[in-house]
Amino acid sequence: DGDIVVLGIETSCDDTAAAIVRSDGEILSQVISSQADLLVKYGGVAPKMAEEAHSQVIDQVVQDALDKAYMTEKDLTAVAVTIGPGLSLCLRVGVQKARRIAGGFNLPIIGVHHMEAHALVARLIEKDLQFPFMALLISGGHNLLILARDLGQYIQLGTTIDDAIGEAYDKSAKWLGLDIRRSGGPAIEELAREGNDKSVSFSVPMRQHKDCNFSYAGLKTQVRLAIESKKIDATIPISSASYEDRLSRADIAASFQRVAVLHLEERCERAIQWALKMEPSIRHLVVSGGVASNQYVRARLDTVVKKNGLQLVCPPPRLCTDNGVMVAWTGIEHFRVGRYDPPPPAEEPEDFL
Numbered sequence: 001d002g003d004i005v006v007l008g009i010e011t012s013c014d015d016t017a018a019a020i021v022r023s024d025g026e027i028l029s030q031v032i033s034s035q036a037d038l039l040v041k042y043g044g045v046a047p048k049m050a051e052e053a054h055s056q057v058i059d060q061v062v063q064d065a066l067d068k069a070y071m072t073e074k075d076l077t078a079v080a081v082t083i084g085p086g087l088s089l090c091l092r093v094g095v096q097k098a099r100r101i102a103g104g105f106n107l108p109i110i111g112v113h114h115m116e117a118h119a120l121v122a123r124l125i126e127k128d129l130q131f132p133f134m135a136l137l138i139s140g141g142h143n144l145l146i147l148a149r150d151l152g153q154y155i156q157l158g159t160t161i162d163d164a165i166g167e168a169y170d171k172s173a174k175w176l177g178l179d180i181r182r183s184g185g186p187a188i189e190e191l192a193r194e195g196n197d198k199s200v201s202f203s204v205p206m207r208q209h210k211d212c213n214f215s216y217a218g219l220k221t222q223v224r225l226a227i228e229s230k231k232i233d234a235t236i237p238i239s240s241a242s243y244e245d246r247l248s249r250a251d252i253a254a255s256f257q258r259v260a261v262l263h264l265e266e267r268c269e270r271a272i273q274w275a276l277k278m279e280p281s282i283r284h285l286v287v288s289g290g291v292a293s294n295q296y297v298r299a300r301l302d303t304v305v306k307k308n309g310l311q312l313v314c315p316p317p318r319l320c321t322d323n324g325v326m327v328a329w330t331g332i333e334h335f336r337v338g339r340y341d342p343p344p345p346a347e348e349p350e351d352f353l
């Protein structure tokens with residue numbers, strides 16, 4: 001079944017992404033333009049700046065996706081676009097673009113939930129992945145544990161009560177003076193390899209709460225306090241730090257990562273036990289979202305999942321972080337079961353949304 005071809009557009013945060021995917025799972029093209037320089041300049045995502053950056057590149061990103069697939073808009077079956085959650089100013093850039101194409105070429109349009117896309121892209125990678133399955137979605141803004149019973153039927157088993165794990169990685173990286181050009185997560189992962197992960201004793205969040213929710217705000221504060229007490233000067237970039245200074249930053253990074261991930265392990269273990277009571281036929285736990293591209297995270301969760309008799313499904317790193325493929329694929333899943341909107345009018349005022 002390769003007869004459906006969908007263009008997916010993603011602009012919910014700081015990456016402008018587009019991809020073309022076919023219903024047999026073939027990725028025909030994939031393009032991402034990131035706002036790395038802006039991230040460094042503003043130390044995070046500034047919505048107005050991000051919106052402008054999306055607007056500047058969206059046409060080119062979509063055109064590149066079409067060119068790389070040797071296609072024009074006429075070859076598409078439908079257009080899928082992320083409609084939330086995310087920064088509304090940024091989402092609008094993607095939605096306007098999608099509506100212009102869909103309106104201009106008389107194509108159906110599919111509004112996609114960003115987190116559902118992170119979960120469902122695993123079904124493009126792993127053809128055996130049938131419902132019901134579990135998913136742990138870990139990114140900069142979200143920390144979700146869900147039971148996916150069927151397409152569109154998701155039970156939330158746990159969520160964060162404050163910050164998501166990616167936010168804790170990003171802030172820790174910033175406070176440690178790391179190079180955050182590729183976002184904080186990869187910088188911490190790399191530095192943590194040089195450190196002793198038991199050298200700083202951080203406490204594991206929420207142990208007294210016997211549920212599947214998450215909390216990372218407290219751990220973030222613990223990291224900040226450790227940095228202060230070790231008198232680390234983050235205005236000195238890690239690249240110019242002395243050997244001792246570098247090592248003490250690496251110890252914090254490693255200790256932070258161990259506890260941050262232990263929190264995930266503990267919640268997943270409990271969630272698996274809960275979910276299997278509801279749905280004994282579950283075979284898989286999907287781990288997706290930007291933080292799932294971390295090798296340490298993958299290895300630790302693999303152990304937990306196997307110990308509980310399930311299989312881990314983790315998309316390759318470039319499909320874990322925000323991308324257009326997951327949006328296109330989710331569009332295909334919805335299109336197949338008739339969940340799409342008719343083409344918008346060909347001529348829509350620019351400020352329609």
Ligand code: KG4
Pocket residue numbers: 013138139140141142165166167169170183184185186189289290291292293294295320321322
């Ligand atoms: O899914 P994503 O690309 O965007 C959101 O939907 O938020 O996730 C971005 C998050 C950032 O917090 C980033 O630091 C984190 O994913 N991340 C990582 C790694 N790569 C990206 N965290 C830990 N280790 C990594 N290798």
Ligand code: ZN
Pocket residue numbers: 114118139140289290321322
């Ligand atoms: Zn995401």
